[in-house]
Amino acid sequence: MSIVAVLEQRSGQWSRMSFETLAAAQQIAKQLNDTASAAVLGHGISALAQELASKQLAKVYAIEHELLKDYTPDAYSLALRQLVEQTKPSLLLFPHTYQVRDFLPKLATSLNKVAVSDVVGHRIENGKLVLVRQLFQGKVNVDMRFTADGPNFASLQAGAYRADQLAAGTAPVETVTPQISAADIRIRPLELFRESQRAVDLTAAELIVSVGRGIKEPENIALVQKLADALGAELAASRPICDAGWLPMERQVGSSGQTVAPKMYLAVGISGAIQHQVGMKGSRTVVAINKDANAPIFEIADYGIVGDLFQVVPELIDAVQKLKQ
Numbered sequence: 050m051s052i053v054a055v056l057e058q059r060s061g062q063w064s065r066m067s068f069e070t071l072a073a074a075q076q077i078a079k080q081l082n083d084t085a086s087a088a089v090l091g092h093g094i095s096a097l098a099q100e101l102a103s104k105q106l107a108k109v110y111a112i113e114h115e116l117l118k119d120y121t122p123d124a125y126s127l128a129l130r131q132l133v134e135q136t137k138p139s140l141l142l143f144p145h146t147y148q149v150r151d152f153l154p155k156l157a158t159s160l161n162k163v164a165v166s167d168v169v170g171h172r173i174e175n176g177k178l179v180l181v182r183q184l185f186q187g188k189v190n191v192d193m194r195f196t197a198d199g200p201n202f203a204s205l206q207a208g209a210y211r212a213d214q215l216a217a218g219t220a221p222v223e224t225v226t227p228q229i230s231a232a233d234i235r236i237r238p239l240e241l242f243r244e245s246q247r248a249v250d251l252t253a254a255e256l257i258v259s260v261g262r263g264i265k266e267p268e269n270i271a272l273v274q275k276l277a278d279a280l281g282a283e284l285a286a287s288r289p290i291c292d293a294g295w296l297p298m299e300r301q302v303g304s305s306g307q308t309v310a311p312k313m314y315l316a317v318g319i320s321g322a323i324q325h326q327v328g329m330k331g332s333r334t335v336v337a338i339n340k341d342a343n344a345p346i347f348e349i350a351d352y353g354i355v356g357d358l359f360q361v362v363p364e365l366i367d368a369v370q371k372l373k374q
């Protein structure tokens with residue numbers, strides 16, 4: 050019985066959420082008196098596997114095959130099914146990325162098992178794992194227990210676990226060569242593209258300044274952009290700002306936008322509707338500027354400034370610029 054964190058890489062670059070998943074696997078394994086291992090799939094991934102060998106893990110599985118060079122759901126689920134059949138882990142954890150959303154249901158179904166998606170936390174009750182996930186756009190938290198024997202599957206939401214809590218150690222690397230043939234793969238990946246040329250990956254941003262309807266006019270966004278620039282932060286927005294076309298959709302945070310987990314999320318003139326909170330409450334530190342002391346954003350803010358953003362933001366820009374001098 051063991052827990053395996055299946056990590057995501059693309060062209061040799063880790064997905065940041067991979068290390069959150071690895072930290073979760075370590076924590077859950079420790080609490081269940083179990084072992085945690087890691088698996089990475091791809092072609093030419095020995096350097097990545099070696100990087101994992103410096104973590105506190107029972108084993109690192111480097112699943113190597115030239116047909117895993119480019120992601121396809123067929124090859125990934127086939128390779129992982131073989132790993133599961135050979136190593137018989139009790140639980141496999143994945144980061145809740147777009148790629149995982151694509152292949153995890155297929156993998157779980159191929160083994161006649163269920164996958165719990167979008168997990169935001171866990172606890173141990175009577176020696177058993179209870180996973181917490183959200184329903185109705187974050188309005189309700191539900192507890193989920195696996196009643197069937199493993200292997201069980203779960204994907205973890207961005208920001209639910211902290212990568213900086215990863216425990217270091219040494220782990221042996223086992224290279225696994227799955228049986229995959231070209232005939233198993235029914236799609237041919239073409240060149241990767243982003244939705245638009247200026248697409249931004251807010252999920253990777255460490256600092257985010259986010260603007261809401263409190264900004265009133267599109268021309269005023271420049272003020273918040275100036276604050277973001279001073280802090281070296283990405284600019285994001287609530288949905289009305291993107292719906293109005295004041296910022297591109299790729300900058301929207303929330304249930305119908307991106308889910309982000311920066312070190313700091315600074316919400317400027319955002320009320321903190323549940324659909325917005327769903328996308329940012331995994332942030333390490335939330336700072337809010339809002340003129341309404343009863344705005345829901347203050348319920349999840351670590352630091353709050355009740356005031357008019359048109360007074361507060363210029364003062365903040367000044368303060369940040371002075372600190373940098």
Ligand SMILES: Cc1cc2nc3c(=O)[nH]c(=O)nc-3n(C[C@H](O)[C@H](O)[C@H](O)COP(=O)(O)OP(=O)(O)OC[C@H]3O[C@@H](n4cnc5c(N)ncnc54)[C@H](O)[C@@H]3O)c2cc1C
Nearest residue numbers: 261262263287288303304305306318319320325339340358
């Ligand atoms: C199915 C569905 C999906 C949705 N998906 C998303 C989503 O992905 N992301 C998202 O953000 N929303 C989403 N929404 C919309 C969501 O319900 C809210 O309407 C939206 O988040 C509100 O945006 P806001 O906070 O910018 O605006 P408002 O709720 O209008 O809040 C503006 C805030 O600015 C403050 N303010 C005004 N003037 C100033 C000033 N001068 N100084 C300081 N503060 C000021 C006000 O006090 C207020 O709190 C969704 C809704 C639905 C139904």
